[in-house]
Amino acid sequence: MKSILLVFLIGFISIWGFSQELSFTANGPAKVGLNQSFQVSYMVNAKGSNLTLGDYSDFKFVNGPSTSTSSNTQIINGQVSTSVSYSYTYVFQPQNTGKFTIGGATITVNGKQYTSNSVTIEVQKDPVQTQNNRRNNTYDPFADFYNQTQPQVNNTPKEITNEDLFVRVVTDKTNLYKGEPINAAIKIYTKVDLSGVNEIKFPSFDAFYAEELESATRLNFTRETYNGQTYNVALIRRYILYPRYSGNVTIESCEVDCQVRQAVSGGNNFWAQFYGYYETVQRKIKSPEVNISVKNLPPASDDFSGAIGTFNIKMTQSADTVNINDAVTFKLVLNGTGNFNMIEIPDIVWPKEFEVYEPVSSDNTNVSTAGVSGTKSWEFTVIPRYPGIFKLGKINFQYFDSSTKQYKTISTNDITLAVRKDKNDTKFGDTDYVYSQKSIEYIGDEDIRFIKNNDLNLTKNYTPIITDSFFSFYFILPLTVFILLVIFLRKKIKENADIAMMKVKHAGKVSRKRLKRAKKFMVQNNKTEFYKEIISALWGYAGDRLGIAVADLTKDKVLNVMEAIKTDPTLATKLVEIIDKCEYAHFAPNSKETELSYVYKEAADIIEELEQKLKV
Amino acid sequence: MKNITITLLLLIIVLNIFANDIKTESDSALNYYLNSDFEKALAIYEDINSKGYCSADLFFNMGNCYYNLGDLANAIYFYEKAIVLNPSDEDILHNLQIANSKIKNKTDIVPEVFYLRWYKSIVSLFSTDKWAILSIIFFILCLGTISLYLFSKRIILRKTGFYSAILLFILSIFSLIFSIGQAKLITNNNFAIIFETSLVKSGPSDESTNLFEVNEGLKVEITDSLNSWYNVKLADGKQGWIIAENVKKI
Numbered sequence: 103m104k105s106i107l108l109v110f111l112i113g114f115i116s117i118w119g120f121s122q123e124l125s126f127t128a129n130g131p132a133k134v135g136l137n138q139s140f141q142v143s144y145m146v147n148a149k150g151s152n153l154t155l156g157d158y159s160d161f162k163f164v165n166g167p168s169t170s171t172s173s174n175t176q177i178i179n180g181q182v183s184t185s186v187s188y189s190y191t192y193v194f195q196p197q198n199t200g201k202f203t204i205g206g207a208t209i210t211v212n213g214k215q216y217t218s219n220s221v222t223i224e225v226q227k228d229p230v231q232t233q234n235n236r237r238n239n240t241y242d243p244f245a246d247f248y249n250q251t252q253p254q255v256n257n258t259p260k261e262i263t264n265e266d267l268f269v270r271v272v273t274d275k276t277n278l279y280k281g282e283p284i285n286a287a288i289k290i291y292t293k294v295d296l297s298g299v300n301e302i303k304f305p306s307f308d309a310f311y312a313e314e315l316e317s318a319t320r321l322n323f324t325r326e327t328y329n330g331q332t333y334n335v336a337l338i339r340r341y342i343l344y345p346r347y348s349g350n351v352t353i354e355s356c357e358v359d360c361q362v363r364q365a366v367s368g369g370n371n372f373w374a375q376f377y378g379y380y381e382t383v384q385r386k387i388k389s390p391e392v393n394i395s396v397k398n399l400p401p402a403s404d405d406f407s408g409a410i411g412t413f414n415i416k417m418t419q420s421a422d423t424v425n426i427n428d429a430v431t432f433k434l435v436l437n438g439t440g441n442f443n444m445i446e447i448p449d450i451v452w453p454k455e456f457e458v459y460e461p462v463s464s465d466n467t468n469v470s471t472a473g474v475s476g477t478k479s480w481e482f483t484v485i486p487r488y489p490g491i492f493k494l495g496k497i498n499f500q501y502f503d504s505s506t507k508q509y510k511t512i513s514t515n516d517i518t519l520a521v522r523k524d525k526n527d528t529k530f531g532d533t534d535y536v537y538s539q540k541s542i543e544y545i546g547d548e549d550i551r552f553i554k555n556n557d558l559n560l561t562k563n564y565t566p567i568i569t570d571s572f573f574s575f576y577f578i579l580p581l582t583v584f585i586l587l588v589i590f591l592r593k594k595i596k597e598n599a600d601i602a603m604m605k606v607k608h609a610g611k612v613s614r615k616r617l618k619r620a621k622k623f624m625v626q627n628n629k630t631e632f633y634k635e636i637i638s639a640l641w642g643y644a645g646d647r648l649g650i651a652v653a654d655l656t657k658d659k660v661l662n663v664m665e666a667i668k669t670d671p672t673l674a675t676k677l678v679e680i681i682d683k684c685e686y687a688h689f690a691p692n693s694k695e696t697e698l699s700y701v702y703k704e705a706a707d708i709i710e711e712l713e714q715k716l717k718v
Numbered sequence: 719m720k721n722i723t724i725t726l727l728l729l730i731i732v733l734n735i736f737a738n739d740i741k742t743e744s745d746s747a748l749n750y751y752l753n754s755d756f757e758k759a760l761a762i763y764e765d766i767n768s769k770g771y772c773s774a775d776l777f778f779n780m781g782n783c784y785y786n787l788g789d790l791a792n793a794i795y796f797y798e799k800a801i802v803l804n805p806s807d808e809d810i811l812h813n814l815q816i817a818n819s820k821i822k823n824k825t826d827i828v829p830e831v832f833y834l835r836w837y838k839s840i841v842s843l844f845s846t847d848k849w850a851i852l853s854i855i856f857f858i859l860c861l862g863t864i865s866l867y868l869f870s871k872r873i874i875l876r877k878t879g880f881y882s883a884i885l886l887f888i889l890s891i892f893s894l895i896f897s898i899g900q901a902k903l904i905t906n907n908n909f910a911i912i913f914e915t916s917l918v919k920s921g922p923s924d925e926s927t928n929l930f931e932v933n934e935g936l937k938v939e940i941t942d943s944l945n946s947w948y949n950v951k952l953a954d955g956k957q958g959w960i961i962a963e964n965v966k967k968i
Contacts, residue, residue: 550813553759553782554775555748557741563770564803566846566901568894576854584861588868595868649873667874 124148126209130221135228139164139195139384142204142221147187148211156205156220158194164384166192195384196225262362262385265331266293269338269358269389271305277395281410281441282504283473284310284343284394288356290321290387291333297382299338300359307343309351311443313469316340342469344441345396353392360385399502402509407448409501411440411473415448417497417514425522426489432482434461434497434514439475440504442467447480448499455488455521489523609646610713613639617706624698632698633688636705640681643709647716657681669715677708740766747779756786774804774845778813785817791934791966793817795911798937798968802903805842821935841896846904849897856890903968910948910965912936918958922947929958938965 130142144153144167153167167190175184194204201224206217267290274285288304290296299321321336328335338358345351362383399410413436420431434448442465452458459482467476486492496513503510567573588595616639623632645655648663657678664674684701743762750759760783763776781796797814804810830838844852863886866879903909915933919926922944932938932952938960942949946962 548816550782550785550816551809553748553751553779554809556775558744558766558771558775558779559773560740560766560771560776561773564772566897566904567850568846568897568901569905573850577857580858580861584865587865591869649871 124211124216126150126207126211126216126218128204128207128218128221130204130223132222133224133226134196136196136199136225137384137386139193140223142192142194144190144192144207144209144218145187146190146209146211146216147185149186149188150209150211150216152208152210153190154208155192156207156218158204160197160202161194161204161223162197164193164195166190196223199225199227201225262294262364262383264387267291267296267360267362267385267387269356269387271353271356271389271392273353273392273394276393278345278397279399279410279502279504279507280345280348280396281399281408281444281502282344283441284345285340285471286343286353286392287340288338288389290336290338290358290360291326291328292323292336293331293333295363296321296334296336296360297363298361300361300384302338302359303357304339305354305356307341307353309346310343310353311346312344313342313474314339315342315469315471340471342471342473344444345394348396348398351394351396353394355391356389358387360387400509402502403500405449405498405500405511406509407446407499407501409436409440409442409445409499411438411501411504413438413440413499413501413512415497415499415512415514417517419517419519422518423520423522424486426486426524428485430484430486430519432484432517433479434482435477435479436499437477439473440501442474442476442478445478448497450482450494450497452484452494453492455486455490455492457485457487459483484519486519486521489521491518491520493518609643610709612646613643613709616642617702617709620705621702624702627698629698630688632702633684636701637681637684637688639709640677640684640705643712644677647712667716669712673708673712673715677712680704680708740769740771751779751783754786756783759783760787772803774800774807774810776800777803778807778810781810781813781817785813790817790821791911791913794821794935794937795913795966795968798909798911802900802907802968804845805900806844817935818937822933823936841899844896844900846897846900849893849900853890853893853897856886856893860886860890907968908940910938910940910950910967912938912960912964913966914964916960916964918950918956918960920958922949922959926959930956932960940965940967 124147126144126146128142128144131140134140170189170191171186172189173184173186175182177183196202201222204221204223206220208215208217210216269288269290272287272289275282278284290299316337317339318337321338323334323336326333326335338356343353362385364381364383416435416437418433418435424430434450436445447461447463461480461482463478463480465476465478467474467478494517496516498511498513500509500511502508616635620632620635620639623629623635641655644650644660645652648660648667650659650663661674661678664677665671680701684705687701743766747759747762750756750762760780763780763783767776767780777796777800781793781800784790784796785793794814794817797810797817800810801807801814829835841849860883863879863883867876867883868879870876870879912932912934915931917928918930918932920929921927932950936952938950938952940948941951941957943962944959947959948962948965949957950960950965951957
């Protein structure tokens with residue numbers, strides 16, 4: 103019965119409690135420092151939902167809400183009253199100095215919307231210690247009570263100055279030549295208890311080619327002395343930087359949001375004793391900008407490859423001696439330390455007799471604090487198209503030595519390639535190798551030839567001769583002369599034609615007639631007449647056929663003419679021999695007898711033979 | 719009689735003075751050319767030409783002036799004119815080739831049938847006048863060898879005379895044909911040079927379809943003409959109509 107009554111009572115009280123007036127208030131600090139984050143709490147004495155914050159655009163939202171509930175039961179004069187309060191806490195961070203307002207938040211309780219008061223906060227440059235700021239998430243309902251009794255000074259932790267906590271971009275040099283590397287490390291220096299780092303805004307390094315060397319996953323603190331003081335120093339990131347421009351370039355500042363754990367003094371604070379002596383404070387630190395002066399390299403010659411650092415160069419070739427049209431690989435290897443990404447390929451003058459393909463370049467580099475080191479190589483595939491011993495000479499590579507600050511030229515060994523010709527190919531002569539000779543090439547473009555500086559061979563009102571009306575005269579005149587000549591000498595022409603042609607044509611016939619008569623004399627055994635006929639047949643034939651006048655007819659003449667018209671010399675001598683023999687027999691009849699028939703046959707044969715040969 | 723002699727003498731003197739005049743003019747043109755004042759050199763050559771004089775060398779020099787002034791169309795035009803008068807001059811051929819290599823249009827020349835190619839290379843060995851003179855010489859030699867045939871008693875001489883007569887007659891006829899062919903190029907040249915970048919159309923009117931574009935300096939063959947339009951044929955065989963004022967006949 104008693105318990106039923108109690109339940110009833112409690113129920114009644116809570117209804118009464120709900121029926122009491124609803125309050126929805128916002129609490130925030132009046133003053134905060136620029137780098138301090140602060141809390142704003144919204145308290146409502148009933149369970150609500152859909153809490154919507156007012157306008158807080160002047161501040162940066164950090165986190166929230168963290169909610170807590172507290173109930174308070176009072177028994178006064180036997181009367182029990184219970185108050186419940188819900189708190190929603192948000193953390194903000196100021197962005198600028200000045201006075202700003204966070205607008206009233208709205209909340210829905212039992213279907214009705216309520217609006218809280220707005221909070222005005224003054225943001226000042228120096229940090230301010232306030233109650234709210236020191237508190238961690240929980241709302242302390244007793245705070246007000248203690249605050250009234252405890253003096254504020256006791257609670258103020260030690261101020262964090264710029265000497266206690268800062269970030270720096272440490273560079274190994276600030277004065278250098280364009281293309282040299284800078285070693286830059288972003289380090290955080292602290293004397294306070296740094297519990298963590300929230301957010302880091304790294305410099306953009308716009309003026310550099312930046313290569314990240316190292317990035318800390320967690321902060322490893324080492325002790326280091328800086329400006330006479332000892333700090334705990336942790337590396338955040340390490341870069342290697344290559345300036346892109348000459349002149350003064352800056353490394354922008356690096357911004358770090360830090361969480362610092364601070365001991366709270368004042369052991370009298372109950373909650374501080376209860377929760378521990380520490381609380382976390384947000385601090386935003388910013389590194390100073392670093393100015394780097396980048397000098398241009400001293401004036402370079404055309405051979406400068408763009409390389410800065412220290413290098414070695416080497417050329418290797420797949421073979422010293424090759425056959426014509428066989429591919430050879432030349433590999434140019436550059437190793438050392440420096441700005442490999444900006445190195446241009448050295449100029450190699452290949453002989454015109456080589457067919458050279460585009461080089462294949464490959465990099466094998468790694469980045470260290472000393473800069474980029476490793477090797478870069480270019481591989482040329484070359485096909486010699488002519489035999490010979492080709493001397494390419496040395497390949498020079500000029501770079502800027504960053505240690506001596508001077509240009510330096512290094513070169514490869516002398517490069518020679520012997521190209522053997524094809525054994526079966528006779529195009530290039532007998533020797534295996536041919537010393538190649540340079541053909542003359544135009545240096546630039548071909549140009550037109552110089553004007554004619556003679557008297558220009560001018561003609562006035564030029565028309566081609568052929569179009570002249572008197573042109574035909576040049577033909578008619580000689581033709582007329584010729585025709586007249588023909589008319590005047592036509593008798594001689596006829597004679598010439600007759601005599602010459604007839605004699606030639608009839609030479610064979612005439613001589614055969616004479617031979618026939620000689621045969622008759624042979625049968626009669628009339629030696630004198632026989633020889634007479636034979637001799638005249640032979641002489642007559644030679645004279646008529648060869649066109650020799652009777653007066654000129656001698657053996658020498660006959661031989662000469664026959665030689666001139668390129669008759670077989672044996673025929674000519676045979677003819678003369680037979681004539682000789684016959685003449686001898688004719689004029690010395692008592693000499694040794696020869697068969698007449700035999701002489702006849704010889705004479706007839708030679709005439710027939712000559713007739714055949716001369717016909718052509 | 720005396721009068722005639724005096725007139726003749728006077729005429730010779732006048733002609734000499736005139737010739738000397740030309741000589742000094744061409745000398746000063748040479749000086750301008752040497753000093754890279756091509757415009758002045760060109761003006762002098764043009765003056766000589768306007769007096770009715772012409773020669774391959776004159777046109778060649780004018781072409782050189784235009785080339786150096788950057789006027790490729792005119793340069794090619796004058797080189798072409800020069801090559802017509804002296805088809806075997808290496809300097810002209812060389813400069814024409816260089817000028818042609820600088821123009822925008824590159825036309826692939828369709829290879830001609832071998833006999834046409836041979837014909838052209840033989841014809842361009844000499845100018846029309848040289849061919850004409852050669853023809854006359856061959857003709858006279860031909861008559862001479864016929865005489866040898868007719869008047870000689872020696873068989874060999876008669877034979878050689880006969881055959882060479884035939885050969886020389888053929889040579890004479892061919893020389894005459896070549897001479898006529900070359901003369902045609904001078905009196906009635908079918909080729910022209912494009913002087914202004916223009917569109918070649920399918921017919922002789924502005925409304926006709928555009929076929930292709932030709933740029934200045936290109937050599938074209940004129941195959942027909944109508945009103946103020948020419949039907950032109952390119953070296954690669956493309957054909958179309960072009961406004962006559964944009965081309966200049968060689």
